[in-house]
């Protein structure tokens with residue numbers, strides 16, 4: 001294809017994101033009534049009533065720009081994490097913060113070391129800057145290969161990414177392996193640990209990366225989100241917890257000044273003030289995942305050990321035909337797509353009846369695909 005001259009060399013190699021079904025696109029389309037959206041790891045429950053109320057009130061002041069660095073929200077995050085407000089950067093989803101990391105740190109000739117399969121932003125962000133995305137395959141159980149990540153570092157490495165619990169596998173890193181990363185990544189390399197599913201892991205006894213990261217001498221960043229456990233994915237709020245104001249200031253250098261909607265900030269403050277609601281959502285997701293895990297294993301498939309709000313398993317044949325059969329039945333789940341993992345399927349935890357519907361649709365799809 002002839003690409004226009006105005007695209008930079010690195011951007012020529014990227015493809016445009018598109019084609020993903022969302023609640024609004026499906027509603028607009030109208031051909032599927034009551035779709036089950038189990039492909040984006042969202043919370044299936046609506047936001048806390050406090051969020052709905054606070055946002056409805058705040059919309060009356062939307063003629064004004066919001067804060068570039070909302071300190072009220074940062075203080076709420078400080079209360080929970082102990083990270084000082086000057087080390088916190090709030091983003092348009094944690095996706096934005098992860099993208100800013102590459103903008104801040106990378107250029108042609110540099111590399112970023114990262115796990116695969118994992119969240120795509122690490123590699124897309126690095127490549128958009130003309131840097132090399134150095135991919136290290138996860139271990140058999142789906143957790144990041146910490147030794148492999150450390151071995152992939154060389155003199156041109158500026159950033160090392162890790163993800164716990166990892167998406168799309170769900171596997172968390174044990175504390176000792178987080179410690180190995182914290183100690184093994186050189187002091188002049190930025191260590192980024194993506195903890196988008198931290199709250200689910202924490203509800204099951206996980207300690208998260210902060211206790212280890214606090215002992216690191218070199219620069220570090222942990223990213224978290226309100227899209228999952230706090231049920232406001234559509235509001236777009238995530239944040240970075242940095243080990244120093246230096247890292248936070250670097251991110252702010254490349255951040256859009258008014259990256260946050262004022263309504264999103266209000267929504268986040270209200271969501272964080274209703275912890276009981278979030279814990280209810282988390283508990284239901286974990287209970288459903290445990291139930292689904294057993295049912296999928298009973299169907300004869302090996303699930304990966306997940307600590308997040310989704311479960312993945314190996315279908316042992318190309319997943320794509322089964323996935324499209326299921327979407328024709330109104331059930332949206334996701335194949336991993338990563339090279340070498342074409343048989344892996346991920347299901348986000350929805351309402352119990354949606355999860356049951358997913359299994360029934362899956363069974364039907366497997367049968368039809370086998371017969372065809």
Ligand SMILES: Cc1ncc(COP(=O)(O)O)c(C=O)c1O
Nearest residue numbers: 093094095119167196225227238
């Ligand atoms: C591992 C991981 N990191 C980051 C994100 C980004 O989430 P958000 O931009 O909604 O905060 C996601 C979303 O699915 C994710 O799975």
